[in-house]
Amino acid sequence: xxxxxxxxxxxxxxxxxxxxxxxxxxxxxxxxxxxxxxxxxxxxxxxxxxxxxxxxxxxxxxxxxxxxxxxxxxxxxxxxxxxxxxxxxxxxxxxxxxxxxxxxxxxxxxxxxxxxxxxxxxxxxxxxxxxxxxxxxxxxxxxxxxx
Amino acid sequence: xxxxxxxxxxxxxxxxxxxxxxxxxxxxxxxxxxxxxxxxxxxxxxxxxxxxxxxxxxxxxxxxxxxxxxxxxxxxxxxxxxxxxxxxxxxxxxxxxxxxxxxxxxxxxxxxxxxxxxxxxxxxxxxxxxxxxxxxxxxxxxxxxxxxxxxxxxxxxxxxxxxxxxxxxxxxxxxxxxxxxxxxxxxxxxxxxxxxxxxxxxxxxxxxxxxxxxxxxxxxxxxxxxxxxxxxxxxxxxxxxxxxxxxxxxxxxxxxxxxxxxxxxxxxxxxxxxxxxxxxxxxxxxxxxxxxxxxxxxxxxxxxxxxxxxxxxxxxxxxxxxxxxxxxxxxxxxxxxxxxxxxxxxxxxxxxxxxxxxxxxxxxxxx
Amino acid sequence: xxxxxxxxxxxxxxxxxxxxxxxxxxxxxxxxxxxxxxxxxxxxxxxxxxxxxxxxxxxxxxxxxxxxxxxxxxxxxxxxxxxxxxxxxxxxxxxxxxxxxxxxxxxxxxxxxxxxxxxxxxxxxxxxxxxxxxxxxxxxxxxxxxxxxxxxxxxxxxxxxxxxxxxxxxxxxxxxxxxxxxxxxxxxxxxxxxxxxxxxxxxxxxxxxxxxxxxxxxxxxxxxxxxxxxxxxxxxxxxxxxxxxxxxxxxxxxxxxxxxxxxxxxxxxxxxxxxxxxxxxxxxxxxxxxxxxxxxxxxxxxxxxxxxxxxxxxxxxxxxxxxxxxxxxxxxxxxxxxxxxxxxxxxxxx
Numbered sequence: 001x002x003x004x005x006x007x008x009x010x011x012x013x014x015x016x017x018x019x020x021x022x023x024x025x026x027x028x029x030x031x032x033x034x035x036x037x038x039x040x041x042x043x044x045x046x047x048x049x050x051x052x053x054x055x056x057x058x059x060x061x062x063x064x065x066x067x068x069x070x071x072x073x074x075x076x077x078x079x080x081x082x083x084x085x086x087x088x089x090x091x092x093x094x095x096x097x098x099x100x101x102x103x104x105x106x107x108x109x110x111x112x113x114x115x116x117x118x119x120x121x122x123x124x125x126x127x128x129x130x131x132x133x134x135x136x137x138x139x140x141x142x143x144x145x146x147x
Numbered sequence: 148x149x150x151x152x153x154x155x156x157x158x159x160x161x162x163x164x165x166x167x168x169x170x171x172x173x174x175x176x177x178x179x180x181x182x183x184x185x186x187x188x189x190x191x192x193x194x195x196x197x198x199x200x201x202x203x204x205x206x207x208x209x210x211x212x213x214x215x216x217x218x219x220x221x222x223x224x225x226x227x228x229x230x231x232x233x234x235x236x237x238x239x240x241x242x243x244x245x246x247x248x249x250x251x252x253x254x255x256x257x258x259x260x261x262x263x264x265x266x267x268x269x270x271x272x273x274x275x276x277x278x279x280x281x282x283x284x285x286x287x288x289x290x291x292x293x294x295x296x297x298x299x300x301x302x303x304x305x306x307x308x309x310x311x312x313x314x315x316x317x318x319x320x321x322x323x324x325x326x327x328x329x330x331x332x333x334x335x336x337x338x339x340x341x342x343x344x345x346x347x348x349x350x351x352x353x354x355x356x357x358x359x360x361x362x363x364x365x366x367x368x369x370x371x372x373x374x375x376x377x378x379x380x381x382x383x384x385x386x387x388x389x390x391x392x393x394x395x396x397x398x399x400x401x402x403x404x405x406x407x408x409x410x411x412x413x414x415x416x417x418x419x420x421x422x423x424x425x426x427x428x429x430x431x432x433x434x435x436x437x438x439x440x441x442x443x444x445x446x447x448x449x450x451x452x453x454x455x456x457x458x459x460x461x462x463x464x465x466x467x468x469x470x471x472x473x474x475x476x477x478x479x480x481x482x483x484x485x486x487x488x489x490x491x492x493x494x495x496x497x498x499x500x501x502x503x504x505x506x507x508x509x510x511x512x513x514x
Numbered sequence: 515x516x517x518x519x520x521x522x523x524x525x526x527x528x529x530x531x532x533x534x535x536x537x538x539x540x541x542x543x544x545x546x547x548x549x550x551x552x553x554x555x556x557x558x559x560x561x562x563x564x565x566x567x568x569x570x571x572x573x574x575x576x577x578x579x580x581x582x583x584x585x586x587x588x589x590x591x592x593x594x595x596x597x598x599x600x601x602x603x604x605x606x607x608x609x610x611x612x613x614x615x616x617x618x619x620x621x622x623x624x625x626x627x628x629x630x631x632x633x634x635x636x637x638x639x640x641x642x643x644x645x646x647x648x649x650x651x652x653x654x655x656x657x658x659x660x661x662x663x664x665x666x667x668x669x670x671x672x673x674x675x676x677x678x679x680x681x682x683x684x685x686x687x688x689x690x691x692x693x694x695x696x697x698x699x700x701x702x703x704x705x706x707x708x709x710x711x712x713x714x715x716x717x718x719x720x721x722x723x724x725x726x727x728x729x730x731x732x733x734x735x736x737x738x739x740x741x742x743x744x745x746x747x748x749x750x751x752x753x754x755x756x757x758x759x760x761x762x763x764x765x766x767x768x769x770x771x772x773x774x775x776x777x778x779x780x781x782x783x784x785x786x787x788x789x790x791x792x793x794x795x796x797x798x799x800x801x802x803x804x805x806x807x808x809x810x811x812x813x814x815x816x817x818x819x820x821x822x823x824x825x826x827x828x829x830x831x832x833x834x835x836x837x838x839x840x841x842x843x844x845x846x847x848x849x850x851x852x853x854x855x856x857x858x859x860x861x862x863x864x
Contacts, residue, residue: 046484059779063740078218081773093772325713359731360709362676368774376727380710407762415801419723451769
């Protein structure tokens with residue numbers, strides 16, 4: 001599974017994101033309190049640029065007794081407002097069937113050799129770098145179902 | 148960064164769809180205060196600056212999105228969504244290679260309480276559409292905005308612009324003070340028919356009473372979803388008051404109400420008419436016949452049935468494939484993507500009719 | 515066979531006098547009060563009483579409660595072999611603004627139902643009439659009758675002054691939920707607010723046909739505003755509102771929720787799931803398409819198996835027959851559920 005260097009750690013502070021084009025896909029990289037997550041930038045609903053949406057929390061509870069949790073971990077599509085869990089890519093309303101493609105992310109020392117390559121920026125050796133795993137063949141699994 | 152759509156020829160299940168011409172029948176333009184002031188006469192500009200645009204108060208629900216807009220629809224220069232021609236061209240017309248777009252200003256003109264200012268406001272918005280938008284892009288057509296609660300004043304504005312080549316229709320919103328079959332609105336229909344212009348009835352507005360037949364609900368989601376019931380009330384009134392027997396070429400375009408509700412509504416109107424037709428002497432045939440003949444419906448917000456095969460069942464039940472017209476509702480948050488909204492299971496001929504041909508015929512636009 | 519919607523209207527205001535405190539009888543005689551001013555079932559309108567039975571229904575001098583009981587026995591219960599018939603009464607106490615009078619009128623109607631209807635035929639079941647415009651008074655009336663055998667539900671007119679999901683109405687629904695009885699929302703009412711979201715229509719036709727939209731608004735309010743999250747055991751039957759609109763409403767409510775869920779964050783499942791769990795529909799009016807296959811599609815779309823309950827809607831004019839039976843197009847397996855199993859479960863009948 002090819003790994004792509006997409007950013008230096010310093011580039012995406014906690015609570016921030018970076019949207020990059022990598023291996024023909026547009027992907028959003030999110031930093032949640034030091035953990036990195038990557039989501040495809042295409043909403044499975046109508047194709048909206050998902051990763052430019054609002055990052056918010058999850059509101060639930062009972063009438064008159066609301067609970068606000070997981071602040072900074074919920075991504076709302078900039079078009080129809082569908083809520084996605086940044087950690088998993090699952091939609092809140094239909095997690096089993098409606099999900100945005102999530103990619104494995106790792107952080108390592110900067111690339112030296114091998115299959116690693118950086119498409120969107122210059123990488124210095126020995127910087128802490130964020131890598132995204134992009135499976136070789138195009139995978140359409142995120143595009144199933146509108147719920 | 149600018150993001151383009153990665154799979155423009157797939158529907159929302161990933162299946163491939165045929166590319167067709169596209170006419171978008173619901174593209175919102177907004178007028179910013181400086182543009183409004185520029186198009187107002189000195190008297191009304193002074194009135195506007197001293198008293199503002201007074202409309203119904205106490206009737207709005209806090210919305211979920213600023214300007215009810217897509218988050219990515221705010222032009223970078225600080226304009227509000229829908230107020231910047233170049234940005235609308237870039238993000239909508241060019242992005243989707245549209246053939247035409249019908250401008251639908253949601254300026255609250257018909258809700259202005261002072262009808263005289265309502266007329267001045269309508270004139271300003273209409274001149275703004277013609278001069279600042281249509282004159283710069285041949286793909287655009289405009290809607291005649293009117294102070295619809297005053298029939299004669301509205302007719303005055305229709306007569307001013309009825310022959311203007313940019314004007315495609317007369318425009319009002321669904322939450323009127325009285326049902327649209329009422330005589331107070333007849334001068335609007337009379338004038339529109341003189342120029343063979345359809346009457347567009349668009350989602351929205353606050354008309355003086357609650358949005359339900361049982362008072363006001365509590366949340367924006369109810370106001371937003373509840374417009375479908377307002378549309379049904381309007382269709383019921385329009386048909387049962389016999390408008391189509393009085394005004395020969397009267398046509399209505401229902402925009403942004405969805406359309407699945409039209410099916411059970413037609414059944415109920417017909418079954419009830421069979422028993423109560425005595426009360427409606429102007430109605431000569433089953434209400435559904437008038438509806439299928441004289442009403443057009445925009446597709447947005449696109450219906451999302453529980454199972455995909457139900458979409459085609461619904462189209463068959465509706466039996467108005469020659470009346471459905473694609474609309475995106477740009478720049479609003481409930482935008483429908485022209486490439487993905489209509490499921491791939493819809494037959495190519497029907498898709499062409501919905502995406503462009505029906506609108507081309509109605510608005511006389513060559514494609 | 516269980517009939518969920520037969521109407522037992524009060525023939526004359528005087529029939530209630532024996533059940534009213536004397537001061538209200540005198541007040542009624544001395545004032546111009548002639549009963550609620552609801553005009554949801556005007557007596558002269560064709561739909562109110564089936565044309566084939568108008569003479570018998572209103573008949574000269576025979577128009578009293580006992581005659582009405584006999585008429586229902588002869589024209590509905592016996593010919594259709596109905597074993598349980600749920601009576602719904604459109605005496606609109608919520609339209610009487612004077613709440614003390616409204617409360618006494620409700621008690622009078624309910625006592626009249628107990629003595630004149632439930633006592634007359636053990637196939638009858640009755641609905642508790644309440645001054646629902648004032649939840650405090652309505653709660654008292656529910657508590658008065660909730661354990662009385664024969665009363666199987668609390669009746670609410672679909673037209674109300676605020677939608678039933680709003681929290682101002684919580685006292686009412688808390689009492690209904692506590693009683694273990696379902697609520698029945700039926701066609702009509704006269705709350706003093708327009709019956710549409712666009713003002714007052716001009717004809718009875720529009721009010722009659724348009725009642726379907728008020729039902730839709732009530733379903734939307736009750737689900738979105740969290741009524742069933744506050745009272746999970748609450749069950750509702752929608753009477754005489756039609757059901758063919760259910761699929762389109764479910765789709766729209768699901769769709770809105772996908773994007774605006776955080777606007778009503780207590781709604782935890784698909785709105786259509788709430789609807790299927792908490793709502794039932796009476797069969798008449800069918801509001802049917804010309805093509806029965808399309809009706810079967812609608813049943814499939816709403817997954818109607820457990821949602822529909824048989825009704826004749828007597829004496830209202832819905833079909834050719836005075837008391838219409840099961841429609842021909844209904845599949846055999848659904849027939850048994852609609853006529854028997856669904857209402858038996860809903861009303862916990864033996």
